[in-house]
Amino acid sequence: MEGKEQSLPLEEFRKLLSPSDLENIPSGINENEYLLRFLRFKENPKRAYETFVKYHKFQHSDKEFFSKVRPSVLKYVLDAKIFTKQPGNDADGWPVLLLRSKRWNPSEVSVTDIMYVSTLLLEEISRRRSSGVSIVIDWDGFGFAHYRQITYRNLVRGFAILQGTFPISFKAIHQLNPSMVSKIFFSLLSAKLKKRIHLHGTDLESLAAHIPKSSLPVEYGGFSEEDEDKEFMDTLYKNEEYYYKLIEHREK
Numbered sequence: 080m081e082g083k084e085q086s087l088p089l090e091e092f093r094k095l096l097s098p099s100d101l102e103n104i105p106s107g108i109n110e111n112e113y114l115l116r117f118l119r120f121k122e123n124p125k126r127a128y129e130t131f132v133k134y135h136k137f138q139h140s141d142k143e144f145f146s147k148v149r150p151s152v153l154k155y156v157l158d159a160k161i162f163t164k165q166p167g168n169d170a171d172g173w174p175v176l177l178l179r180s181k182r183w184n185p186s187e188v189s190v191t192d193i194m195y196v197s198t199l200l201l202e203e204i205s206r207r208r209s210s211g212v213s214i215v216i217d218w219d220g221f222g223f224a225h226y227r228q229i230t231y232r233n234l235v236r237g238f239a240i241l242q243g244t245f246p247i248s249f250k251a252i253h254q255l256n257p258s259m260v261s262k263i264f265f266s267l268l269s270a271k272l273k274k275r276i277h278l279h280g281t282d283l284e285s286l287a288a289h290i291p292k293s294s295l296p297v298e299y300g301g302f303s304e305e306d307e308d309k310e311f312m313d314t315l316y317k318n319e320e321y322y323y324k325l326i327e328h329r330e331k
Contacts, residue, residue, distance in 0.1 A: 087115060087118040087119070087122060088118065088122070088124050089111065089114060089115065089118065091124045092114060092117070092118055092124040092127055092128065094124075095124060095125065096128070096131075100131065100132070100135075103135040105324045105325055105327070105328035106324070106328065107324050108321060108324055112206075114131075115208075116205045116206065116246045117130050117131045117134070117246045119205075119208065119209075119210040119246070120205075120246035120247060130243065130244075130245075130246055131246075133243060133244040134244055134245060134246060136244075137239055137245075138329055139329070141236065142329055142330065144191075144194070144195070145198070145325075145326065145329060146330065147195050148198050148199050148322065148325075148326070149319065149323060149326060150199065150316045150318070150319050150322060151316075151319055152195075153192070153195055153196055153199060155188075156188055156193070156195065156196050157196060157312070159183075159184075159187070159188055160179070160182060160307055161178065161179055161180075161182045161183045161188060161193065162176065162178045162196050162197055163177050163179075163306060163307035163308075164200055164203075164204070164307060164308045164312070165177050165294050165295070165296070165303070165305075166294060166303055166305050166307075166308045166309075167291065167293050167303070167308075168291075168294060169213040169250075169289055169290045169291070169294065170288075170290060170291060171213075171250065173209070173211045173212055173213045173250045173251070174207075174209055174211075174212050174213070175212070175213050175214075175215065175290055175294055176197075176200060176212055176214045176215070177214075177215045177217070177299075178193075178215070178216045178217065179217055179220075180216075180217055180218055180219055180220040180221035180225070181217070181220035182220075183220065183221070183225065185224040185225045185228060186224070189228055190225065190228040190229055190230075190233055191228075191230075191233060194236055194237070197240070198240065199315070199322070200315075201240065201245060201247050202322075203311070203314075203318065204247060205245075205246055205247050206318070206321075207311075209247070210247060210248055211247060211248040211249070212247055212248075212249060212250065213249075213250050213251040213252075213253065213289070213290065214249060214251070214252050214253065215253040215254075215255065215286065215290070215299075216252070216253070216254050216255070216261070217255040217256060217299075218254065218255065218257050218258050218261050219255065219256040221258065221261075226260060234264075238267070238268075241268060241272060242268065242269055242272065249272060251275050251276075251277060251289060252265070252275055252276045252277070253279060253286055253290070254276065254277065254278050254279065255279050255281065255283075255286065255299075256280065257278055257280070277289060283295075283299055284300065286299065287300055287301070
């Protein structure tokens with residue numbers, strides 16, 4: 080990884096940044112590491128720059144939402160372990176996120192809360208020098224009480240994150256127990272993302288063909304007895320100051 084990091088065209092990328100672009104980088108954080116997230120996502124400096132611009136435009140257009148993306152603020156949602164980072168990676172080496180709808184009580188945790196947490200986890204994965212992620216969504220237990228909370232604004236946020244305004248690629252989207260509504264939602268994605276959707280129904284062996292059982296919880300046919308990646312979560316909470324600086328900078 081270090082060799083690849085050193086080979087990324089950081090200086091060429093920097094030359095594309097205007098003074099106003101540089102103002103989007105929060106003070107008090109590692110500027111090189113902040114910029115390298117975009118180059119890991121798109122190694123071509125011009126495409127990395129396009130993502131940089133879209134990322135900050137998205138955040139400035141939705142400041143209230145991003146003001147909540149902070150570990151201490153979201154601890155009550157993280158503790159529910161509805162949407163988690165799993166120990167280990169998928170068969171291609173990408174980090175794995177798992178959404179368990181059965182654990183989701185919509186009267187306690189809203190759809191917007193899950194959006195906050197998903198954004199926080201993606202930010203942290205991006206900081207960990209990963210440019211991609213696999214997601215597993217188990218729709219079993221997702222009902223009318225959940226659906227009624229889905230607003231137009233949340234749909235816009237979801238599509239924006241999935242389709243290029245964030246410096247991370249969705250390498251695979253695995254769906255268990257998909258419903259008709261979930262199929263409609265994902266049918267609206269780009270052709271590129273549609274090709275990365277895997278419908279497993281209730282077949283856990285089908286899922287294990289893409290994600291090693293060592294990275295899957297026992298309830299999903301795996302060997303891991305951990306609900307989440309504890310090392311990842313410990314570090315996430317230790318990075319509280321980083322997320323505070325992001326929020327503080329956006330609110331200026």
